[in-house]
Amino acid sequence: MPIKKDNEVLGAIELFTDAEKMDADMSLAIRIQESFVPQNTENIEFFYRPSTGLGGDMIYYNPPWVGIIDISGHGIAAALVSMLVRTTLDTIIAFDPPLQGLPFLLENELKKFSFQNIYLTGVIGQLSEGVYRFVNMGHPSPINVTKKTLIETKNVIPVGFGFSEEYDESVINTHNLNDGNLLLYTDGLTEIKTKSGMLTSQGLLDILSPNDTTSTIYLKTLHLRAPGLQEDDITMILFKK
Template sequence: MDCGPRLPAPSTPAALALAARCRSAAGPDRPGGDLYDVLLTPNGPRLIIGDVKGHGPAAAPLAATVLDAARPTATTEPDPARLATTLDARLRPHLDAEDFVTLLVADFHPHEVRLANCGHPPPLHITRRRLDPLTPRHPSPPLGLDPAPRVQRIRLLPDQRLLLYTDGLTEARAADGTFFPLDSRARAALLAPTLDQALDTLLDLHHQHTRHTPAAADDLTLLLAQPTSPDRPY
C-alpha cells in the first residue's frame, strides 16, 4: 500500500514491534490526507496518527503541514495532551474556517500506553478474548476546533496489541450500506502470528466487505503495535 506524507521515521524502537499500511484515495504513489509518524522520545516510543478534512491529493498539503508543525516538539514534549494543544496553536494560521484535523498521540511506557485523542477514531485494544475500542471518557474536538484532550492511561502487556487507524477502515461500506464491522473475524485477523500478517488479513476482510461497491473513496492508514520488552527501560 502507498503512504501519504509523513516525516522520515526512525527505525521502530526495540521495545515496540510495529507494522503499518496506508493507502491514498487517489491511488498508488499519490499522497492523501492521512498522516502518521513514529518517534522516540526520552520517555519511550511515540506514535502519531491523524486525518485532515478531505482526502486524496487535495488534502495532502495540510497533512504535510501538520507533520511539519509537530516536528519541533514531538520528540521532546513529555505530555501527549500538551503536544496536541501546542500543535493546534501552531496549525491555526494554516487552517481555513472549515478545516480540522483529527489526531491521536500514543506514548508507550512499560506495561501501559498513554493516549491523547482529538476527535480521532478510538484505537483498538486487542487481547486473546476481546477487541475493545478505547473511547476517551472526556472526548475532545479535533485540532482547529478548540481541542482539550485528557491523557488516557491503558494497561498494555506484551501479549496484547494496539491498532491505530483512520476512518477509512470503519466507514467503508458494503453494497448494502453496512459499515465494516469490528467483529470476531476482525479480532481473529488482528491476532495473526505476526503484525504484518495481521494487517494483511484485516485488509483482505476490508476488501471482501467493499468488493461490490465502487473503489474506496477515502484514505486509509493502519498502525499495529505490540510491546516486546516491558521490563526493560526504553
C-alpha cells in the same frame, strides 16, 4: 467541441494536452509521501493506503511519540496539510511538551496559517515499556484486537475548530499491551461500503482475529467491500505485545 451550422453538427474539434510532465510530478509526490510511512518495527506495524495517489491520513513516528492523524478532505490539498502538520509536530515535540498539552499547542501553531474548513482528528501518544499513553482528538476509538473490544477513551475536541484548551492529565488514556494488541485506524476503514451498508466499528470487530496483522485486516475488509473504488484513505497502526 462541436462545429455547427444552422444547428446541424458538421464536425468537431478535440484538444489534447501533453500530461506527461503532470503525471511525472504526481508520481514523484506520491513517492515522497510514501517515504514518510515508517518501516515496521518488532512491536509496531504501519499500514497506509490512500484513496487516490495522495492522501490526508498521516502516521507520525518520532520515538517514543507515535500516532495517527486524519486530515479533513482528500487528495493534494489534504496531503499538503498533512506534511505541514508533520513538520509542526516535529517542532512542538522538540521542546518535550506534556502529552496533554499537545492538542492546544498544535491548534495554536496551525492558527498561523488561517486554514478554512480544515480540521484534523487523531490519536497520538508515547509508547514506553509496553505501555501506550495517548490523547484522542475526536478520533475513532482504538480496538483491543486480542480481546476484540472497542476501547472507550476520554476524548478532546478535534484540532482546527479553535476550541482546544490547555487540558490537564485527566484527558490522557493508557493501554498496557499485556492486555492485548492495540489497533489505531482512520475512519476510512470503518466507513467502507459493503453490500449491506457501511462496515462500522462493530462490523470491524466481527471480522477481527486475535492474531491479525494490518495486512490481514485490510484483506478481510476487501472481501466485504462493495464493488467500486476505495473512497477514503485507510491507515492503521498495530501495537503488538
